[in-house]
Amino acid sequence: MTVDPIPHLKIAVVGGGPGGLATAIALSKIPNVEVTIYEQASLLREVGAGISIGQNTWNVLELLGVADTLKSGHETWTVLNMNGRSGEELLRREKPLAPSIRAPIRTQRTALQSALLAHVKPGVIQLSKKLTSIVDRGDEGVELNFKDGTNVMADLVVGADGIRSVVRDSAWPSYELKFTGTTIWRTLLPWDAVKDLDPRFEITGWWHTPTTHVYFSPVGEGLWEIACRAWHDPATHSASKVSWGVPVTNEHVESHFTVRPSFSTLLDTDFVREKTDKTKEYLPEIREALARVPTDGWREFAAFAGPELSKLTAWDSKVVLVGDSSHALSGAFGSGAGFAIEDGWVLAQALSYFRNDRRKALHLFDEIRLPYYARMYAHLEEQSTLRAAKLKTLGNPTYDERVANKIISDGGKDMSWIYGNDIGAVWKKKAESLPA
Ligand SMILES: Cc1cc2nc3c(=O)[nH]c(=O)nc-3n(C[C@H](O)[C@H](O)[C@H](O)COP(=O)(O)OP(=O)(O)OC[C@H]3O[C@@H](n4cnc5c(N)ncnc54)[C@H](O)[C@@H]3O)c2cc1C
Numbered sequence: 001m002t003v004d005p006i007p008h009l010k011i012a013v014v015g016g017g018p019g020g021l022a023t024a025i026a027l028s029k030i031p032n033v034e035v036t037i038y039e040q041a042s043l044l045r046e047v048g049a050g051i052s053i054g055q056n057t058w059n060v061l062e063l064l065g066v067a068d069t070l071k072s073g074h075e076t077w078t079v080l081n082m083n084g085r086s087g088e089e090l091l092r093r094e095k096p097l098a099p100s101i102r103a104p105i106r107t108q109r110t111a112l113q114s115a116l117l118a119h120v121k122p123g124v125i126q127l128s129k130k131l132t133s134i135v136d137r138g139d140e141g142v143e144l145n146f147k148d149g150t151n152v153m154a155d156l157v158v159g160a161d162g163i164r165s166v167v168r169d170s171a172w173p174s175y176e177l178k179f180t181g182t183t184i185w186r187t188l189l190p191w192d193a194v195k196d197l198d199p200r201f202e203i204t205g206w207w208h209t210p211t212t213h214v215y216f217s218p219v220g221e222g223l224w225e226i227a228c229r230a231w232h233d234p235a236t237h238s239a240s241k242v243s244w245g246v247p248v249t250n251e252h253v254e255s256h257f258t259v260r261p262s263f264s265t266l267l268d269t270d271f272v273r274e275k276t277d278k279t280k281e282y283l284p285e286i287r288e289a290l291a292r293v294p295t296d297g298w299r300e301f302a303a304f305a306g307p308e309l310s311k312l313t314a315w316d317s318k319v320v321l322v323g324d325s326s327h328a329l330s331g332a333f334g335s336g337a338g339f340a341i342e343d344g345w346v347l348a349q350a351l352s353y354f355r356n357d358r359r360k361a362l363h364l365f366d367e368i369r370l371p372y373y374a375r376m377y378a379h380l381e382e383q384s385t386l387r388a389a390k391l392k393t394l395g396n397p398t399y400d401e402r403v404a405n406k407i408i409s410d411g412g413k414d415m416s417w418i419y420g421n422d423i424g425a426v427w428k429k430k431a432e433s434l435p436a
Contacts, residue, residue, distance in 0.1 A: 006032045009356045012144055012154035013037045014131050014167050016044050019323025019340030020160030021116035025064050026348030028121050032356060036152075037120070038144065040130035040161075044117065049186040049299075050217055050225040051109045052076065056421040057338030058102040060345050061115075063424050070115035072220035073105030080205030081407045083400060084214060084282045090407045106204055106217045106225065108188070112337060131161065134170045136315045156358050157319045158347070160340070163304060164244075165325030171314040175306060177328055182231050182303040185253045187293050191224040194292055197285045207286055210402035214257060214286055226289065229303075230256040230280075248300040250293055256280055259287045303330040308377045312369055317362040320347060327373040332380055333418055342423045343369060349427050353434075368430055375417065 011027055013020045016039035027035045053061075053073065061067040081091040095104060130147040134157055137143050145151045159167025168175055194201060201224075204217035215227040258280045306328030313320045323340025333339075346368055350361040390405050391397060397405065 004355075006355045007357075008032045008034065009156060009351070009358065010141070010154050011035045011156045011158060012142075012152065013158040013160050014144070014165075015039060015159070015161035015323075015325075016041070016125055016127075017160060017162055017323065017340065018112060018116060018337040019325075019344055020158070021113070021120055021344075022060070022064060022066075022341035023158050023160055023322055023344030023347060024121075024124050025066070025116065025119045026345045027351070028124070030348055030352045030356070033351070035124060037125045037160075038129035038131060038146070039125060039127050040147075042128045044113065044125070044127065045110065049109065049188050049227060050106050050219040051112055051337055052104065052106050052334050053112065054104045054335060054338065054419045055101060056335060056419055056423070057341065059421065060338065060341045060423050063345055064116075064119065064341070066115050066119050067102065069118050070107070070111060072111050073103075073107030074204065074218035074220050075103040076106050076204045076217070077103065078203055080200065080203050082200070082205060082207045083403050084207035084209050084212075084286060085403075086400065087283055088400075090208075090404055106219050108219050108221070108223065111220070116341075131166045134167055134319070136171075136318065142315065142318050155318065158344075159319065159321040159325045160323050160344070161325055163306075163324040163328050163330065165321065167319060168321055168325045171319045172309065175309070177304040177306040180231075180303045180305050180330055181233055182229055182330070183256075184227060184229050184301040184303060185248065185256075185298050186225070186227045186301065187297040187299065188219065188223045188225055189293055189297065191218055191222055194224060194289050197289055201285075201289065207282065208403050208406055209281065210399065210406065212256060212280060214282065214290070216289070226293065228253065228257060228290075243300045243302050245299045245301060247296055248298050250291075250295060250298065253293075253298050253300075254287070254290050257282050257287060257290055259284050304328065305330045305332075308374060310370075311366055312373075313362040313366055317359040320362055320365060322347060326369070327376065329376060329380070333376065335418060338421075342421070345423060346427060349431075353431060364430070364434075368426065 009032060011033060013023050013035060016037050020037050024035050024037050027033050058067055061070065077095050077097055079093045080089060082089055131144055132147050133145045135143040137153065141153045141155045142157045143151055143153055144157065157167060159165050161167055201216050202218060207214045212230040213228065217225050219225045259282065309326065312326045322343035324336055326343065347365050350364040351358065354360040387405060394401050
């Protein structure tokens with residue numbers, strides 16, 4: 001019996017974030033695939049601060065052969081949720097120590113990126129290649145146009161270009177992102193600079209007020225991360241919110257996280273209540289930690305989100321989205337890099353299974369990944385309904401009840417379908433169900 005030769009496939013991956021790098025690593029293992037990453041940056045470097053690597057992400061890093069390369073990080077067997085104004089512990093999650101599995105960690109984003117990069121074959125990445133559009137050229141493939149005036153053709157384009165994807169804009173032109181109202185500020189500083197403040201700061205944890213939080217975590221190599229969030233009604237706060245990784249002043253960040261004025265506790269009059277915005281109030285030691293961030297240390301990120309897509313593939317299977325471009329959830333589960341890496345790995349398995357038949361492979365990719373993302377959107381919707389209903393039953397909730405409500409409605413649900421996802425097992429089950 002003769003077997004048809006495996007067709008040659010020229011694949012352009014747009015974006016060199018976790019999704020693009022992982023896709024290229026996985027695709028490079030398939031026969032007759034020529035892969036190139038086009039990245040807009042002139043130098044591959046992550047903006048942001050830390051990133052969590054849980055069991056799901058470790059699972060796919062193992063499959064890619066990258067897990068052993070990622071060495072540094074702070075183990076997060078315990079994580080805390082605290083009331084940021086009173087210091088009360090609201091929820092402590094202790095994962096049972098399991099020496100047989102890799103420890104969940106918080107690490108520097110650059111550590112994950114370097115680990116992935118070390119497994120990308122030389123010559124695969126082209127830097128300073130900012131995509132401006134893609135054009136469907138029918139049987140000839142897809143044309144990619146870059147800001148520098150050049151263009152290339154590819155049989156398949158993988159949009160790994162993040163939440164503000166140009167690939168998605170071209171192939172799904174009606175897709176719209178909206179500002180969620182949440183602004184995020186992130187930085188890294190030496191642990192030695194803050195360790196005198198509170199021993200609890202050495203444990204990964206969130207310190208909450210009703211509309212803001214401050215997240216502290218060591219990230220390994222003597223560094224400590226601060227990531228803070230503040231929510232404002234997007235109806236009144238949308239205009240200027242387009243920033244992503246933009247330097248901002250310390251004063252600007254600190255203005256969202258103030259100290260509770262001592263006179264307000266003594267004189268809890270209407271006058272004082274009007275003059276102080278209690279939703280911003282934090283313990284003095286938290287405020288002090290923010291004050292110790294070196295000048296120019298902060299980066300601001302405005303969180304955008306977009307609706308669920310009904311397909312992650314387009315143009316007769318010549319375009320596919322992976323990572324943030326495919327599910328604009330703005331880091332809602334704190335595991336988006338893991339999802340992006342899983343996408344890349346699954347795409348490669350599907351192409352390999354169908355011997356580079358992109359139509360069959362992309363159909364299978366949609367079948368595996370769409371329901372997963374649909375479940376995430378449904379979960380977030382359910383959580384927000386639950387939280388609103390709970391607030392309603394509280395009537396006129398106190399400050400502390402509002403803080404507690406933020407946490408309690410998040411907890412108690414089995415989230416192993418995300419944080420324990422074993423993409424290798426998911427793939428195996430699916431492949432076994434396919435006709436021989
Ligand atoms: C505040 C915050 C905290 C988070 N915390 C976590 C966490 O703890 N754990 C976790 O797993 N995930 C976390 N995430 C999510 C995670 O950062 C993303 O899901 C992940 O980076 C997505 O990877 P990606 O490769 O799809 O996109 P990105 O990381 O956004 O990479 C996209 C790449 O494409 C390039 N690019 C963009 N446009 C173009 C263009 N036109 N032409 C060429 N190149 C282009 C960019 O320069 C970039 O290199 C967090 C997200 C946020 C916002």
